[in-house]
Amino acid sequence: MEDDAAVSAADIARLAGVRRAAVSNWRRRHGDFPRPVGGTASSPLFSLPEIQAWLRGRGRPFELAPIDRAWQQLRALGDDLELGARVAAAGAYLAHPVPRAGDDPDLRAMLTRLAVDKGAAWTFEQLCERYFEAHSRRLSPTPPEYADLMVRLTGARGTTVLDPACGFGSLLLASGAKSARGQDSDATTAKIAALRLKLREIDTEVHAADALREDAFDGQEADVVLCDPPFNERAWGQEELLGDARWEYGLPPRGESELAWVQHCLAHAKPGGAVAILMPGAAAGRRSGKRIRANLLRAGALRAVVTLASGGPDLWLLTRPVPGERPPGTALIAEAEVAEVEPLWRAYVERPEAVGERIIDLLDDDVDLTPALRRTAREDSGQAFLAAQQLFDNAGLRLPPLEPAAEELAYTTVGELVKSGALQVWHAPPRPADGDEPLLTADDVLAGGPPTGRAAPDEAAVTAQEGDVVASVTGAVGVHSGPPVRLGPSLSLYRVDPRRLDAEFLAGCLRAADFPVHSASTRIDARRLKVPRYPLETQRAYGAAFRALAEFDRALRTTAEIGRDLVRLGFAALAEGRLRPGAG
Numbered sequence: 001m002e003d004d005a006a007v008s009a010a011d012i013a014r015l016a017g018v019r020r021a022a023v024s025n026w027r028r029r030h031g032d033f034p035r036p037v038g039g040t041a042s043s044p045l046f047s048l049p050e051i052q053a054w055l056r057g058r059g060r061p062f063e064l065a066p067i068d069r070a071w072q073q074l075r076a077l078g079d080d081l082e083l084g085a086r087v088a089a090a091g092a093y094l095a096h097p098v099p100r101a102g103d104d105p106d107l108r109a110m111l112t113r114l115a116v117d118k119g120a121a122w123t124f125e126q127l128c129e130r131y132f133e134a135h136s137r138r139l140s141p142t143p144p145e146y147a148d149l150m151v152r153l154t155g156a157r158g159t160t161v162l163d164p165a166c167g168f169g170s171l172l173l174a175s176g177a178k179s180a181r182g183q184d185s186d187a188t189t190a191k192i193a194a195l196r197l198k199l200r201e202i203d204t205e206v207h208a209a210d211a212l213r214e215d216a217f218d219g220q221e222a223d224v225v226l227c228d229p230p231f232n233e234r235a236w237g238q239e240e241l242l243g244d245a246r247w248e249y250g251l252p253p254r255g256e257s258e259l260a261w262v263q264h265c266l267a268h269a270k271p272g273g274a275v276a277i278l279m280p281g282a283a284a285g286r287r288s289g290k291r292i293r294a295n296l297l298r299a300g301a302l303r304a305v306v307t308l309a310s311g312g313p314d315l316w317l318l319t320r321p322v323p324g325e326r327p328p329g330t331a332l333i334a335e336a337e338v339a340e341v342e343p344l345w346r347a348y349v350e351r352p353e354a355v356g357e358r359i360i361d362l363l364d365d366d367v368d369l370t371p372a373l374r375r376t377a378r379e380d381s382g383q384a385f386l387a388a389q390q391l392f393d394n395a396g397l398r399l400p401p402l403e404p405a406a407e408e409l410a411y412t413t414v415g416e417l418v419k420s421g422a423l424q425v426w427h428a429p430p431r432p433a434d435g436d437e438p439l440l441t442a443d444d445v446l447a448g449g450p451p452t453g454r455a456a457p458d459e460a461a462v463t464a465q466e467g468d469v470v471a472s473v474t475g476a477v478g479v480h481s482g483p484p485v486r487l488g489p490s491l492s493l494y495r496v497d498p499r500r501l502d503a504e505f506l507a508g509c510l511r512a513a514d515f516p517v518h519s520a521s522t523r524i525d526a527r528r529l530k531v532p533r534y535p536l537e538t539q540r541a542y543g544a545a546f547r548a549l550a551e552f553d554r555a556l557r558t559t560a561e562i563g564r565d566l567v568r569l570g571f572a573a574l575a576e577g578r579l580r581p582g583a584g
Contacts, residue, residue, distance in 0.1 A: 015062050080134070164264055168193050215264070220268065225269050308338055328352060330348075330352045339449065351386070420500075439454055451486070462491075471526075477507045504546055
């Protein structure tokens with residue numbers, strides 16, 4: 001299979017342990033880099049043996065892991081146009097391992113071995129991950145940080161969740177739903193979503209049809225509705241759906257497909273049920289949608305419009321009104337980083353009059369809910385003080401429960417874990433050149449935020465994947481979640497074998513080591529660090545406690561920052577007459 005196997009730039013990056021930008025850089029800088037053997041100009045394919053030989057010549061040999069052998073076998077069975085269907089067929093075999101006519105026996109044997117060794121769900125997720133990478137320009141699953149935020153804000157975990165534009169099921173998977181209901185217009189996409197959910201043993205019902213035109217859940221209601229719909233679609237079926245009962249807040253204009261999705265979601269939420277939907281920024285202010293926005297506000301259905309910073313979409317939070325219940329008098333209109341949205345929402349729920357905006361003030365001629373337009377209003381020092389005060393009250397300073405113990409512990413060391421194969425360690429290069437590639441810094445690890453640094457592509461770059469432990473010489477340690485990210489200077493990466501070592505547990509042990517920091521240090525040497533020997537289940541329990549302590553630490557730092565803002569705003573608001581001394 002390997003003699004004629006072809007790999008994409010994303011495959012090469014993963015196999016070589018670098019970012020995709022590094023592969024592009026190799027192609028530009030090295031005239032002997034293998035020429036494409038297929039694909040397109042924008043998505044070229046390369047000969048796997050030629051890539052292996054080229055990397056070997058530069059001291060970067062690699063062996064294909066079993067999952068990559070299976071992926072290459074799957075990919076080699078046909079052209080890329082049918083790749084999604086082959087991925088779905090592989091998932092169907094993993095879910096029901098019964099040979100079917102036309103199955104490739106080599107691929108079937110590989111999948112069977114992987115399912116036995118790693119589990120069917122893990123194997124299918126790995127195939128899906130490679131499929132998404134191979135078509136990253138066309139496929140765009142909901143970013144994990146957005147999905148997690150939507151789940152937390154709606155309390156979706158353990159409930160019945162509907163996603164009427166479910167794509168590959170990212171939101172439903174993140175939701176932790178007891179029952180997952182989904183729909184997607186593409187049959188292959190819907191099949192992959194259903195298989196991902198079923199292999200996790202989730203009660204699942206997914207239909208392949210356009211939810212606006214052919215509502216598969218007509219008349220059914222869910223506890224929570226999550227949705228990341230397609231944007232800016234003019235051919236969404238307005239002419240066919242003029243009298244549809246879902247348009248309770250007004251017929252969506254042809255150019256307002258997103259407002260059709262909003263009303264579709266509300267129609268499927270139980271009274272009092274929550275809806276979280278990602279929307280383009282323009283939907284908050286287009287004049288053609290003002291009547292529907294006004295009706296949503298008057299009914300108390302639209303509770304928040306939050307622009308997720310750094311060019312992200314808007315997040316609309318809605319609630320299906322309960323008949324007879326008085327609608328709220330305010331709505332939250334804000335811009336915030338993803339990490340700030342949840343405490344801001346909690347503050348609004350606790351003190352809607354102080355944090356939200358009066359709906360009567362929003363119902364002007366344009367009903368423009370664009371958060372960026374509110375910046376000037378939020379600069380009112382009195383209102384800003386009250387909002388910061390609520391954030392301070394909701395900072396969530398909660399320590400994990402810990403009990404006395406007097407165990408005689410047995411230890412191993414990080415060096416021994418590496419020798420045994422339970423752990424791999426890399427250190428990021430010390431001095432990256434200037435460039436535009438995102439780079440995680442030591443400060444980012446401390447803050448638990450996204451990468452803020454920039455650097456030029458580097459063949460020796462170290463990239464953290466989901467579940468890797470990242471540690472800095474300053475003592476900051478975290479378990480990475482989200483898309484792959486390149487590490488900056490002074491950062492080290494620890495990749496655990498999850499069958500033998502818990503990442504959160506290792507992160508806690510590294511944090512507890514309190515390494516001495518010297519001015520010339522560019523990396524930490526943890527080989528002699530002692531790690532308690534625990535079975536995996538015990539490691540996970542300790543890992544959960546370590547993670548809770550880390551969250552407590554972040555909450556402490558957030559509280560300190562808010563406290564400084566409170567002092568500054570309090571002085572300003574008193575001096576400007578925006579606040580006055582209160583009783584008591």
